Amino acid sequence: MSELFKGKPASRRAFLHGSVAAAAGALTASAARAGAPDPLITEAQPWAQGWGDPVDAAPYGMPIKFESDVVRRTVEWLTADLTSSINFTPMHALDGTITPQGCAFERHHSGAIELRKEDYRLMINGLVDRPLVFTYADLERFPRENHVYFCECAANTGMEWAGAQLNGAQFTHGMIHNMEYTGVTLRTLLEEAGLDAAGDLSDKWVFVEGADASSNGRSIPMEKALDDVLVAFKANGEALRKEHGYPVRLVVPGWEGNLWVKWLRRIEVTDAAVESREETSKYTDTLADGTSRKWTWVMDAKSIITSPSPQAPITHGSGPLVISGLAWSGHGAITRVDVSKDGGKSWQTARLAREPGSKALTRFYLDTTWDGEEMLLQARAMDETGYVQPTKAQLREVRGENSIYHNNCIQTWWVRPDGEAENVEVS
Amino acid sequence: MSKYLEIALIAGLQVGLTTSASTAEDYGLGREALPEEIEAWDVNIMPDGRGLPEGSGDVWTGEEAFGMYCASCHGDFAEGVGNWPSLAGGQGTLDRADPVKTVGSYWPYLSTVWDYVNRSMPYGYAQSLSADEVYAITAYILYSNGIVEDVFTLSHENFDEVEMPNADGFIVDDRAETEYPDWRRDPCMEDCKDAVEVTMRAAVLDVTPADDESSGAD
Numbered sequence: 185m186s187e188l189f190k191g192k193p194a195s196r197r198a199f200l201h202g203s204v205a206a207a208a209g210a211l212t213a214s215a216a217r218a219g220a221p222d223p224l225i226t227e228a229q230p231w232a233q234g235w236g237d238p239v240d241a242a243p244y245g246m247p248i249k250f251e252s253d254v255v256r257r258t259v260e261w262l263t264a265d266l267t268s269s270i271n272f273t274p275m276h277a278l279d280g281t282i283t284p285q286g287c288a289f290e291r292h293h294s295g296a297i298e299l300r301k302e303d304y305r306l307m308i309n310g311l312v313d314r315p316l317v318f319t320y321a322d323l324e325r326f327p328r329e330n331h332v333y334f335c336e337c338a339a340n341t342g343m344e345w346a347g348a349q350l351n352g353a354q355f356t357h358g359m360i361h362n363m364e365y366t367g368v369t370l371r372t373l374l375e376e377a378g379l380d381a382a383g384d385l386s387d388k389w390v391f392v393e394g395a396d397a398s399s400n401g402r403s404i405p406m407e408k409a410l411d412d413v414l415v416a417f418k419a420n421g422e423a424l425r426k427e428h429g430y431p432v433r434l435v436v437p438g439w440e441g442n443l444w445v446k447w448l449r450r451i452e453v454t455d456a457a458v459e460s461r462e463e464t465s466k467y468t469d470t471l472a473d474g475t476s477r478k479w480t481w482v483m484d485a486k487s488i489i490t491s492p493s494p495q496a497p498i499t500h501g502s503g504p505l506v507i508s509g510l511a512w513s514g515h516g517a518i519t520r521v522d523v524s525k526d527g528g529k530s531w532q533t534a535r536l537a538r539e540p541g542s543k544a545l546t547r548f549y550l551d552t553t554w555d556g557e558e559m560l561l562q563a564r565a566m567d568e569t570g571y572v573q574p575t576k577a578q579l580r581e582v583r584g585e586n587s588i589y590h591n592n593c594i595q596t597w598w599v600r601p602d603g604e605a606e607n608v609e610v611s
Numbered sequence: 612m613s614k615y616l617e618i619a620l621i622a623g624l625q626v627g628l629t630t631s632a633s634t635a636e637d638y639g640l641g642r643e644a645l646p647e648e649i650e651a652w653d654v655n656i657m658p659d660g661r662g663l664p665e666g667s668g669d670v671w672t673g674e675e676a677f678g679m680y681c682a683s684c685h686g687d688f689a690e691g692v693g694n695w696p697s698l699a700g701g702q703g704t705l706d707r708a709d710p711v712k713t714v715g716s717y718w719p720y721l722s723t724v725w726d727y728v729n730r731s732m733p734y735g736y737a738q739s740l741s742a743d744e745v746y747a748i749t750a751y752i753l754y755s756n757g758i759v760e761d762v763f764t765l766s767h768e769n770f771d772e773v774e775m776p777n778a779d780g781f782i783v784d785d786r787a788e789t790e791y792p793d794w795r796r797d798p799c800m801e802d803c804k805d806a807v808e809v810t811m812r813a814a815v816l817d818v819t820p821a822d823d824e825s826s827g828a829d
């Protein structure tokens with residue numbers, strides 16, 4: 185495709201995993217005072233002389249090949265089979281807040297199905313005045329809304345309950361993505377079917393299920409269904425990807441990802457929770473005494489430093505350093521993020537990149553100077569309800585180590601003088 | 612402040628709930644769902660057994676069906692194969708490290724078993740079992756857990772007589788009482804602890820996939 189460019193650029197990956205310290209030394213030296221003239225400047229480079237790709241070389245573009253390491257990755261030992269499994273967003277290599285669909289984590293219970301818009305049907309039944317069937321084209325005729333929300337799997341960070349286990353933000357925190365959704369409110373569709381038949385709505389539920397073999401049915405209380413739930417058909421401006429529920433998925437802002445039913449095919453108004461497999465045997469949180477919490481829908485406030493982190497070491501030596509990360513809360517907007525370099529002894533308040541959205545990822549930065557000494561980096565999020573992200577010790581004190589789900593603990597990265605970082609626990 | 616906010620939120624939701632139906636605008640979109648269509652898709656079973664079709668199946672018929680449709684993943688005795696879920700055993704382990712969560716040790720409702728087997732199993736060939744087969748397989752899973760005797764026959768008529776061992780093992784989310792009051796406080800900024808030591812390292816455990824392993828996207 186781009187033959188002209190062959191040969192020159194070094195692989196970013198080889199760079200990162202080669203002799204990082206030596207490379208870093210060279211880079212800082214060249215930045216501080218120029219030695220020999222830089223041939224990248226003094227010599228005409230092929231990309232400055234010949235042609236690049238014509239338009240239409242890629243009718244739908246993919247990231248440039250130098251970014252080929254920025255991909256979803258799975259952890260094979262976690263699950264029995266990749267059709268009922270999960271992979272992780274490469275958050276260590278992303279910035280801003282919007283997750284590109286192509287690298288946004290996937291979670292399937294029986295594989296990502298291919299369902300054409302023409303074959304799509306959405307049924308609303310149960311305690312409604314008129315049970316209805318909508319086509320995809322019908323959905324496009326209702327008033328639409330746009331909202332940015334994070335979708336976090338309840339099991340995100342779940343492997344870390346018993347101790348520091350996976351070495352990378354992608355693996356410890358990558359079961360999350362954040363997209364701008366376009367869709368119709370669930371309230372609009374429920375009202376179209378009519379809720380008079382349901383009577384008192386305060387004790388009613390909606391049961392939602394997908395068109396795939398797992399169907400992944402979940403019960404959602406009517407209060408939430410009428411509040412901010414979306415029936416979405418676009419994400420980040422384009423059609424949903426197959427792996428995220430094309431053509432239509434549910435968006436349940438601030439609540440655990442398992443409720444965001446993909447390939448949404450049916451919504452039933454019921455007088456009780458169905459107590460399906462996904463809300464009894466899974467997505468329930470076992471406490472130390474053996475009892476388990478159910479209906480733990482809300483994702484509490486959480487944050488993670490994405491860089492530096494084990495997969496994104498410091499390669500530039502001491503001097504100016506941007507510490508960057510993400511914060512979010514299922515209760516609303518993030519109000520503050522503090523960063524500690526000493527494992528939680530002292531904290532500095534980070535800068536939020538822009539006005540935080542409700543139930544959406546917020547990017548934070550701490551623009552600082554690194555003295556080249558080791559750091560125990562932590563971030564701590566606060567949300568508009570005053571909730572402060574807890575330590576792992578605080579969580580364990582209440583819940584024990586068997587909860588699997590809803591681990592929103594403060595994470596620690598141990599950064600060494602050579603810039604490498606490791607997932608650790610601290611006292 | 613937090614309590615106030617929660618009360619305000621609940622009040623807001625209740626206003627929403629009461630006004631929604633009366634102010635609804637009817638767009639006249641979609642069409643009526645036909646009874647045959649609802650019957651085809653509305654197959655979920657409620658905890659009290661509502662939705663169960665008529666039918667029955669005994670443990671021994673269930674053992675045969677389980678061997679044919681389920682055992683390759685879940686084992687002949689529902690004990691689980693490799694990383695696939697075990698459906699039997701584990702009673703008394705929920706308060707220990709690494710609890711074994713099975714139908715017998717964990718699942719609070721029998722309706723969930725019937726519903727899931729009927730709706731989503733066998734894995735890769737869902738919704739292919741007859742109602743009687745689902746009753747029989749459910750009976751066998753109960754038997755594997757020592758919940759029923761080998762002569763047991765499960766049917767829509769005796770479904771609500773089965774007692775699940777962990778039926779009382781669940782509480783509704785109580786974070787608002789047990790966690791939020793303590794964690795909605797101004798956090799410490801300086802001199803928050805005397806000393807910090809690394810107590811556990813992920814590199815020591817070494818279970819992270821190497822760079823060239825499992826780039827899952829393709």
